[in-house]
Amino acid sequence: MGRAGRGGQTLVRVAVVVRAGAVPLWWLGVAAAGIGLLIPGLTGRGIGVYAGVALFVLSAAAVALTRRRTYTAQAERASRAGRFDVLQDRAVTIRNWRRAHVWWLAGGFAAAVAASFAVPVAAGAVLAGAGVGLWLKAAWLGRLERRDDALLWVRADWAGSGAPTGKRVQGYRTTGLAAGNAAPGGARRHRP
16 A cells, blocks of 8 residues: 555655544534434533533644644654655545544444433534544644645555554655645645
8 A cells, every 4th residue: 555666655645634534523513413402412402502612612622732743743854755656646545534434433423413312512513623623733734834845745554544643654755835636734736
């Protein structure tokens, strides 16, 4: 998976891997919270909504701020991508991440809906907040990439199913801002 031709490696964008879970977590969280509004729950809807708002903010902040030092340290030590390295398409990276996490996402949604029988809305808000947190982290990575004028990549075999700061990751690689088909921060690049 990580080996390309002539000694090169398949590289995936760090920001794209981070951003891959943002959309499914957001929509599953919104759906679970919406279902939770239909369930009175043990605490009642009012308390559930207030708890959900607080948990949404906490979840988004926790996810957005976690491991920033690790990302920054890896970016500072990053080496230039090799001539024979292959840059993985943004859509392929997102598809691989979502396939690897489909059961985790489904389980999280089911748990959030089930939790609404105790505290409506709250668990769905946590999922939605995690999605927003991932988007904020990817946006922060985009600012880091623009500041350093370099996109951050990691070997596909090191990132595995989506851990750009995992124990297997021994370093990042960089390319110019024009490389690949994802803009700084992992969003789809809009070409003229």
